[in-house]
Amino acid sequence: MGDYIVRATAANNQIRAFAATTRELVEHARAAHNTSPVATAALGRLLTGGAMMGAMQKGDKDLLTLQIKCSGPIQGLTVTADSHGNVKGYVNNPEVMLPPSAQGKLDVGAALNLGVLSVIKDMGLKEPYVGQTHLVSGEIAEDLTNYFAESEQVPSAVALGVLMNKENTVRQAGGFIIQLMPFADEEVIDKLEAKINSITSVTALLDRDMTPEMILEEVLGEFGVEIMEKTETRFFCNCTKERVERAIVSIGKKEIQEMIDDGESIEVNCHFCNENYHFSVEELKDIIRRSR
Known part of the structure; x- marks a missing residue:
């Protein structure tokens, strides 16, 4: 199996989690849009987050759209995902080039700068649900974490990563979303916060060729992680x-x-x-x- 998403629970259902490996779909997007390295990293993170959030939807025809409008040179991004692992997306300025960040990494935050994240859920009702939050860093994972906290009141930890090869193809891509249920014990909350804070970055885990299952075991192993479902994910556009x-x-x-x-x-x-x-x-x- 190539790219896929796993859904899991831990700590007697007090924690729910999703993890994904998305190298192939991010590479597909890079090739289709001929994106620069920093645009690939930004789009790859949003595609990975969108794929996992799409998998959270319950209805067969539910559609999720993540849209970022921003003041940075990338100008904006849009990703759409369904509940079956299909995801597609684009950046407004795929050729954006920026110097590395102070840490020597692709500077996605500078590419986006200030802006607004909109999460649009079309669940077949008269009007879609729209949640909006301001970007807190432009790094996308932190912005999605902030969205879950502000718009859905769900304490979450979102980690997204894209690693590039020297010839600008995608070496690794993936991430996780871990969420606390409303009835989670204080002890579980404290332990989980400490564990997540101890992880350097999801790209470090991906660079060790860790699968989604291994990543969740690394983060949630002490809580008794149980894999519930495994879903293929792919870049798929339904245009004809x-x-x-x-x-x-x-x-x-x-x-x-x-x-x-x-x-x-x-x-x-x-x-x-x-x-x-x-x-x-x-x-x-x-x-x-x-x-x-």
Whole structure:
């Protein structure tokens, strides 16, 4: 199995946890969008967080969108995930280049700078749920931790990491989300906080080729961790030429006729997977005929 997410419980259900390995899907995103190293790290972290948060959803058709609007040179990121391990995303400025941080690492915080994180949950109701929080660091894991605390009132520890090879391909990617249930004992809370604070970084664990199960054992072993479920995760975009055609129809016959009058074919790009869809003048004429 390639990339996957595990769901687990510990301390007699007082803790719930998710961990993921996402190297292949992050590398897919890097190749599709030709992202710079710092853009790959930012997008990879958000894709990994989104995949795990998507796995938290209960409904078959539930959709989760993580959107960051920010003042930094990356300009923003968007990730969408479902409850089946499918995730897709893009950055507004994939070519952003920055010097390393003071610690010699990819400076994701500087790439994002100030901004707002929106979490949109479409659960088939009349209106989707939208939770918004300000970015606290731009490092993404801390921003998601803050979102869980402020918007969902769930004490959480989120760790996300992307390691790059020298030729700018993805060497490792993954992370974990650990959450305390409302009935958690003070002793469990104190022990868990101490354990999480003792972990240097999730990238250090990934660099040791640790699987999601091994990472959870490392963090939660003393609490009696029990793996409940294992789900494959992948970069998957559900765009098709037919779906793009429906988007073209929605802009209106007048605008389509203007394209036809220009006498040139058009190309429509999917933001999420960077696939280009070509429509000839004859195809545009056919779209108008069929939409009457």
